[in-house]
Amino acid sequence: MVELLVQTQIAAVLIAFARIGTALIFLPGLGEMRIPGRHRLALGLILSLGLMPAIPVTPPEQTAQLALLLAREALIGLYIGAGARILFAALQALGAFIANVTSLSSALAAGDTGYEGSTAITSLLTMAGLALLFATDSHHLMLRGLFLSYELIPAGWLPLSDLTGQIARLVARSFYIAALMGAPFFLLAVVLNLGLGLANRVMPSMPVFFVAGPVNIALGLGLLMLASPAILAWFSDDFARFFLELRP
Template structure:
C-alpha cells in the first residue's frame, strides 16, 4: 500500500518537473548567456533541468492532467511560452547586431566579419564585440538574477496551460521594433560622424581632385569610428542592459 502511494507521488513529481522544464528549459536554451552558440547543448539542457528542479518549490504547482494527450498538449503550450520568453530576449539582443552592422558601415569596417559567439550566423567584428560585452554585462551586473525572477514571474502573467497566440505574436513584433529603435537611438552619433567625415572627404576631393581621397581619409574614418565606439560602449551596454532587465521585469513591451 505504501509503495503504491510512493510510486504515485513520484510519478506526479516527474510529470510536474516535465511541465516546468518545458517552459524553463526551452527558455534557457534560447536565453542570452545561458543558451549561446558557444555553450554545449548538454550544458544547456543540464542548466535548464537544474533550474526547473531548483525553482520548482517557488513556482505554483502545475495541475497534471490524467489524460496523456492533455499532458502532451500542456507540455507543448509550456514550451511555446518558454520559446516566447527566450525569443523575446533574443530579439532585444538583435539590437546589438543591427548596431554593429551600422557602426561597421559608418566606420568602414562593414566587411570585417567574424564567427559569432552568441548565434550560428556570422556577424561584423563590432557586432560580435558588442554582443560579448552585453553578455558579460548581464552577469557582472547581476541581470541574470532578474532573468530568473522573470522566469518565475511568467507563471503569474502566463498561467500554466493557458496561451494567447495573438498577444505573443504581437509582443514579438513589438520587440523586433524595439530592437531597431535601440540600434537607431544609440547609433545616432555614428551616423553624424559618418556624415561629417564623408562631407569633408567630398569637399577635399573637389578642392584637390588629384589627391586619392579614399586612400588618405579611409584610415582616418576607421580611427574616428573606433575612438567614438570606445567612448560610447559603456553607455551602449548600460542602456541595452536596462532595456533587457525591463523586459524581464514586465514581460510586456
C-alpha cells in the same frame, strides 16, 4: 499510491521543464552556442527541479491533456527566450551598422552569439553585452523573470495573439534601439563624407580614397570608445526592463 505520486511528480517536473528548458535554449548568456547542449539541458532540469515546488502546476490526468499543456508551456518558454534574444540582437545590428559606417565591415570574425559570422565590432559589442549581463547580475534577473512569469501567464494559459503582438513590438524595439544608438555614427559618416567631397572639389588631385579610409576608421573607433559606456548602459536597462515586466 506511491506509483501515482511518482507519476504526478514527474509530470510536474516535465511541465516546469517545458517552459524553463525551452527558454534556456535562447536566453543570452545561458543559452549560447558555445555552451554544450547537454549542459544547457542539465541546467534546465536542475532549475525545473528547484522551482517546481514553488510553481503552481497541477498535472492533468489524461495523456492528451498533458501533451497539450507541455506544448503550451514550451511556446511560452519560446516567447521568453526568443524575446530576450531579439532584444540582444540590437547589439548585433548596431555592430554591423558601425562596421559598415567605419569601413570595417570586411573585418570578419567568428560569431559569438550565433552560428553565423559577424564583424569584429559586432563580436566586441556582443561579448561586452554578455559580460555586462553577468557583471550586473542580470542572469539572476532572467531566472527571477522565469519564475514570476507564472504569475503573469499561469500554466495552461496561452494568450497566443498577445504573445505574437508582443514579439512584433520587441522586433520593432530592437531595431529602434540599434538605430538610435547608431545615430552618432551615421551623423559622423554623413559629415565626414560631405567634408571629403568638398575637399575633393577644392583639391581635385587629393587621393580621397587613401585619405578617407584611415580617417574614417580612426574617427569611428574613437567615437565607439566614447559612446560604448552609454550604449551598454542603455542596453542593459532596456534588457532588464523586459524581465521586470514578466510579472503582474
